[in-house]
Amino acid sequence: MRIEKHSYCEEHMSKYNLESLKQLDEITCYVDASTITKYAEASGDHNRIHYDEKFARTTEFGGIIAHGMFTLNLISQMLDLKFGMDWLVGGSLKVKFKGAARLDDIIHSWGSLKSIKPQDEKMILTLDIGVKNRKDLSELITGTAIIKMERSRVDENTE
DSSP states (O other), X not given: OOOOOOHHHHHTTSOEEHHHHSBOOOOEEEOOHHHHHHHHHHHOOOOGGGTOHHHHHTSTTOSOBOOHHXXXXXXXXXXXXXXXXXXXXXXXXXXXXXXXXXXXXEEEEEEEEEEEEEETTEEEEEEEEEEEETTTXXXXXXXXXXXXXXXXGEEOOOO
C-alpha cells in the first residue's frame, strides 16, 4: 500500500512567517435565495425569516435574512484556510452579531493579527475578525479569534 502526503497537511505543517499573519485573505459570498435554502436544508433551521418574505417584513429585520451561523461560517472558513488544523484544534471565537445579511448582499470576512504571545511551549495568536457587507460597508459580525499553536510553528524572524 502506498501512502501519499496530502497537500493540505504539508501546507499547514510548515512554519508561519510573522509577516504573513498580519492580514488574512478574505472569503466573499453573494447571498441569494438558493444559498439560504441550501443552508436551511443542511442546518435544519427552517425559521420563516429566512424564506417567507411576507412574514419577514413584519420582523425587526424588515425582510428575509441569511442565517447568522451561515454568515459566521465565513470567518471559520477564512481561519481554516490560513491556519488549517491549528485553527480546527486550537481555535476559539468570541463574536458579536451587529447586523444581518440580506438577499442580494455581498458579504466578506476580514481578519488581522492583534497580538502574538508566547506561553510555555505554545504561541497564542489573537486576531481581530469580522464580516462586512460590501453594499454599505456595515459590520455584520465583529470579534476576536484566539489560536493556540505549538511555538515551533511560528518563525519569529522577520527578516
